[in-house]
Amino acid sequence: MVFEVQQTGAMRPRARSVRWMLLWAGVCAAMGLLSLMVSDARPGQVIIWMANPVGAVALLRLQRSQWPAMLAALLVAVWAAHVAYAWGAGPEFQAWISPMTMAWRAGLDVPVHLLEMMLSAVMLDRIRALEHAGERAAVQGMVLLRAALLPAALLAPLGGMVWVGAAIGDWQVLSLNWFIGHTIGTVAALPLALSVATKRPRVALAQVTEPLALAMLLGSVAVTLWASTSLPKPFVIMVAPVVWMAMRSTLVATFAANLLVAASMAALIRYGVLLPPPTSSWWGDALFYLSVLATLLPGLFLAVMSEGQRQALQVLADSESRARDLYFQTPAMLHSIDAQGRIVQVSKLWLDTLGYAEADVLGRHVADFMDPASARKAREVVIPAAVRDGRCDNIDYQLCRRDGTLCDVILSAIWEYDEAHQPVRSLAVLQDVTEKKRLEARSHFAEHDALTGLPNRVLLQDRLKMLCAHYSRHKGVFAIGFLDLDHFKEVNDNHGHDAGDLLLKEVARRLQGTLRAADTVCRLGGDEFVMIFSAVEGRTELQVLATKLMSAIAAPCVLGEGPDPPVVQVSGSLGLALFPEHGSEPQTLLTHADQAMYAAKRGGRNRYEFYRGAA
Incomplete structure (x- = not known):
């Protein structure tokens, strides 16, 4: 609506606008009457006029289509203020000008006041941040420049002509x-009028009537009265209470104090307590009134700057609070550490995942929440390197939950530096991969031997199918080797099953180390191994590979790391079958390689044999 005033009931918008217009017209009339009462309203004197800023703010808060009605109300209000003052003034004033003459002269004077109100409202309307006018230093400077100096300067010649038309004095003096x-009156009244208009009146009144603010207001008036009657140069002292109030009280209360100080100085000038120094020039009194204006400005601008700083600090505090809340509520595992590795901030998901409260982790080293291997890695490698490089990516850690279980995470982080390029803190994003690793492990062990880590029968069958299909299409030769260790049972019987497991691991390692990169070795179970020799040229190349395998297996093997570990020497029997000579199907090749292996055992063990057919 036209003005942000909360109303109760079902009042229609038009009725509310009319009521609002009458209210501000009444305030404008009161400010005009106050201006005449505290100033010397006799012809040719300076009147600190404080009504026009109220009218400008009233117009500013209305739509342009409502301006004619508001201007009519303001015309009546300003004219009534002049007439009321003339009828209420004493015989001394009426000796200068009669009430009827004052009414006639006001009829000429009021239209110029309305022009000034409209000009101020139009200029203020260009300030798009009007809702915060009077609360931002930059905007306040624009307000005073546009709405105080420019309208008064532009309309002063016209106002002087009106007064000359009334045969009151010289045009240049009156202008x-x-x-x-008008400049002093606008500086005194406009900030308060804007502040009240952009707030609820009750809120503004409550801020002004707070005990501390009320005491400061009375103190400002008291200091003004005391300084003007006791000091030869009172203006410097008059500034002090408003400046003090600007730093300690609210913005609205400071503007109210500024208005009271201006009205007090006008009254003191009227009653001869503050007198302009004698001068012979027509513009000499202007220097005196510049001192009055200079008394009002410091507190005004300091109040605006202090309020702007308070608002900036509050905005910064709110922004930091929102950032902390956003950080904490982000649906991701986040933590930040300082240059010493201490946790300074964590997200809620980080706490929920590990089962800690925020107070349990803040200030503690991040390594305190890792398993020993990860903690050593973080302290000695990752954190120093990340501080140096500015980031780290995809670091595997294991974090310890509160219940003692481990949580696998992948961490990536960046570091923030100060102006001296010293590390301040990091922001780390962690991904919980515990379930993923569990599934990967389950998938791995479904296709690999748990003891040796070699592919098992499932993976062997898949690879054999792929190779058979590939070589059937593209031609070529590959071979299958079926290996069984000789006298493996004796190792278990003489040295125990743990020694047998160590022997199987060592044989697996030797087989992998001997085969080519494209070859594969699998464990079927017990002491049986199957090898796939990819892309062999023929039997000659395969014989060379088989000889290397037999030599690698037959080397002595130390089982354990104790003071006197057992040393065993075993051999193996190897059966070989070639594709497609000995079969073109996976199971056929395995069967023929197995038959060849038994032929090697019957032939004396520690040897290899090719498949020779049914015989």
């Missing part, structure tokens, strides 16, 4: 008086 009085 200068108009400019001075």
